Amino acid sequence: MEIKIGISDIPREVTIESDEDADVIEADLRESLSKSDGLFKVTDAKGRTVLVPTRSLGYLDLGQPNQRQVGFGRA
Incomplete structure (x- = not known):
């Protein structure tokens, strides 16, 4: 899964290729955002x-x- 992270004051986004599930990443993000210095x-x-x-x-x-x-054949 491709993850793009936008960081303030940085003009380019950070792109990461991860094997983690989207639900797990979202849960980790929500937990991090709930802390004052996450x-x-x-x-x-x-x-x-x-x-x-x-x-x-x-x-x-x-x-x-x-x-x-990628390609023209059928799967």
């Missing part, structure tokens, strides 16, 4: 961890859970 944590498909302070979080775009298939 820190949103997400791990990408290669095992790298990205930490974003919730006070600078602009938006979170959860992409499609399945990758689009």
Whole structure:
């Protein structure tokens, strides 16, 4: 799943490819936002961890859970 994170005062969004389910990521985000000094944590498909302070979080775009298939044949 592709996750796009918009961070305030940064012109480009951060794009992460993650194996986690969208519901799990959303629950983690909600938990992070409920804390006064929350820190949103997400791990990408290669095992790298990205930490974003919730006070600078602009938006979170959860992409499609399945990758689009490339090619002209039928599945």
